Amino acid sequence: xxxxxxxxxxxxxxALLRMTxxxxxDRDSIAALETAxxxxxxxxxxxxxVVEGRExxxxxxxxxGWAARVRLMNDGRRQFLSxxxxxxxxxxxxxxxxxxxxxxxxxTDLLVATPPPSARGSxxxxxxxxxxxxxxxxxxxxxxxxxxLHAQERIADLLLELHExxxxxxxxxxxxxxxxxxxxxxxxALGLTSVHxxxxxxxxxxxxxxxxxxxxxxxxxxxxxxxxxxxxxxxxSELQP
Amino acid sequence: xxxxxxxxxxxxxxALLRMTxxxxxDRDSIAALETAxxxxxxxxxxxxxVVEGRExxxxxxxxxGWAARVRLMNDGRRQFLSxxxxxxxxxxxxxxxxxxxxxxxxxTDLLVATPPPSARGSxxxxxxxxxxxxxxxxxxxxxxxxxxLHAQERIADLLLELHExxxxxxxxxxxxxxxxxxxxxxxxALGLTSVHxxxxxxxxxxxxxxxxxxxxxxxxxxxxxxxxxxxxxxxxSELQP
DNA sequence: CGCTGTGTTGAGGAAGATCAAGCGCCGTGG
DNA sequence: CCACGGCGCTTGATCTTCCTCAACACAGCG
Numbered sequence: 183x184x185x186x187x188x189x190x191x192x193x194x195x196x197a198l199l200r201m202t203x204x205x206x207x208d209r210d211s212i213a214a215l216e217t218a219x220x221x222x223x224x225x226x227x228x229x230x231x232v233v234e235g236r237e238x239x240x241x242x243x244x245x246x247g248w249a250a251r252v253r254l255m256n257d258g259r260r261q262f263l264s265x266x267x268x269x270x271x272x273x274x275x276x277x278x279x280x281x282x283x284x285x286x287x288x289x290t291d292l293l294v295a296t297p298p299p300s301a302r303g304s305x306x307x308x309x310x311x312x313x314x315x316x317x318x319x320x321x322x323x324x325x326x327x328x329x330x331l332h333a334q335e336r337i338a339d340l341l342l343e344l345h346e347x348x349x350x351x352x353x354x355x356x357x358x359x360x361x362x363x364x365x366x367x368x369x370x371a372l373g374l375t376s377v378h379x380x381x382x383x384x385x386x387x388x389x390x391x392x393x394x395x396x397x398x399x400x401x402x403x404x405x406x407x408x409x410x411x412x413x414x415x416x417x418x419s420e421l422q423p
Numbered sequence: 424x425x426x427x428x429x430x431x432x433x434x435x436x437x438a439l440l441r442m443t444x445x446x447x448x449d450r451d452s453i454a455a456l457e458t459a460x461x462x463x464x465x466x467x468x469x470x471x472x473v474v475e476g477r478e479x480x481x482x483x484x485x486x487x488g489w490a491a492r493v494r495l496m497n498d499g500r501r502q503f504l505s506x507x508x509x510x511x512x513x514x515x516x517x518x519x520x521x522x523x524x525x526x527x528x529x530x531t532d533l534l535v536a537t538p539p540p541s542a543r544g545s546x547x548x549x550x551x552x553x554x555x556x557x558x559x560x561x562x563x564x565x566x567x568x569x570x571x572l573h574a575q576e577r578i579a580d581l582l583l584e585l586h587e588x589x590x591x592x593x594x595x596x597x598x599x600x601x602x603x604x605x606x607x608x609x610x611x612a613l614g615l616t617s618v619h620x621x622x623x624x625x626x627x628x629x630x631x632x633x634x635x636x637x638x639x640x641x642x643x644x645x646x647x648x649x650x651x652x653x654x655x656x657x658x659x660s661e662l663q664p
Numbered sequence: 665c666g667c668t669g670t671g672t673t674g675a676g677g678a679a680g681a682t683c684a685a686g687c688g689c690c691g692t693g694g
Numbered sequence: 695c696c697a698c699g700g701c702g703c704t705t706g707a708t709c710t711t712c713c714t715c716a717a718c719a720c721a722g723c724g
Contacts, residue, residue, distance in 0.1 A: 276555075374681090375680075377681075
């Protein structure tokens with residue numbers, strides 16, 4: 183079993199890697215981020231980091247582990263709004279006394295940090311802004327996924343997105359990444375039942391698009407797959423690759 | 424036929440009404456908004472206000488008319504991401520040289536204004552922040568709509584949202600509002616075909632949930648309908664009703 | 665007067681849901 | 695050590711929802 187919350191001690195933290203990839207951070211900002219990440223508090227899998235309708239105490243930075251923004255309906259239906267990966271942030275908003283519009287639940291054991299405050303106009307603020315813009319872009323991608331893609335396309339598109347994001351923070355190597363996702367979670371993210379996810383995944387495997395074994399996803403040919411389902415990488419800034 | 428871009432001259436602009444509803448604006452801010460709205464530039468229906476992938480020149484405020492954020496796929500499939508109503512804003516972000524992550528197309532003739540700049544910490548900045556937070560909340564609502572609601576629920580939920588938003592800017596009176604939407608647009612917003620929208624709308628009419636005639640939607644009993652489809656009004660702040 | 669866009673209806677088909685059962689794995693407790 | 699239970703994955707059978715294709719009515723408009 184893979185432990186998602188713990189990284190080798192000498193490797194740079196994926197969370198830090200992501201933030202440094204988003205903007206040209208100065209040494210002080212990097213140090214502040216490192217400190218914040220080092221002081222991150224652990225959270226158990228299945229715990230709720232943020233609860234919908236409650237006031238948001240402070241912004242959060244996922245230092246390690248996977249989480250998901252989720253919405254629950256009265257009759258038990260569940261919709262994952264997005265996945266939160268190391269380096270992603272929660273609750274970065276500019277209004278006083280905000281209340282959470284979605285619940286955030288830990289999919290694995292987590293390390294959750296408090297992002298250091300940023301000076302207006304600083305590179306750190308810039309990184310936060312880019313991060314926020316990316317988050318919105320991925321929400322839009324989720325909408326088109328659910329609205330206009332078939333089951334096969336939805337799965338491929340989501341895995342490509344995860345691959346893209348995990349590449350940014352250094353957690354994906356040569357088309358493969360660890361994904362602590364059950365087929366039921368995948369169904370909740372993609373608006374499908376786990377049964378249908380199962381059958382569709384088998385198709386994808388038979389087509390040679392991917393291998394999913396022991397919690398590790400390997401995309402055979404991400405570029406070809408992206409072309410197959412008509413997906414373009416997400417970009418939010420002229421300055422950002 | 425209703426003309427959406429033109430308001431009676433003595434009535435307060437819905438766009439202004441919305442902004443003043445979001446925060447306690449001072450006289451100067453209101454005056455600045457009024458000036459901006461008065462100087463809004465007209466845009467023809469079907470024109471693209473923002474184009475996906477292009478750099479965003481400046482933020483925009485919808486002063487009058489309806490628009491939609493839309494994503495187009497290579498094979499012609501189309502997904503509406505959200506509707507933009509008078510008082511809604513586009514491209515409010517905090518990063519230099521942002522590029523648009525979605526196209527914005529005018530559904531009716533529009534009046535598009537440039538929102539006045541806001542001082543940090545001002546009530547106007549507060550209003551902008553709330554507006555932005557609401558926008559995100561409605562994106563999340565769209566995700567659950569597409570992912571977990573049936574056709575009937577999707578239609579009801581979307582119309583309730585429009586009713587809620589049009590109430591905020593004064594464009595809805597006693598459960599009714601003008602909606603310049605074809606059944607095809609509705610399908611593109613809800614991830615359904617126009618044929619299925621048609622049949623499902625007929626069911627809703629037979630159930631007595633709504634009347635849709637001559638471009639005007641009247642919800643028979645919004646509260647009961649909201650309860651029927653399990654919908655709660657969107658809230659983003661403890662301070663905001 | 666024909667054209668185009670929108671709404672409507674019908675018939676048939678495909679994608680995905682539902683219900684149900686079985687299997688392998690693993691942690692737990694007797 | 696083994697039995698048990700829970701969880702996740704897999705499979706089959708059947709049903710529902712929604713899509714596709716097609717045709718037609720109707721209104722506005724050049």
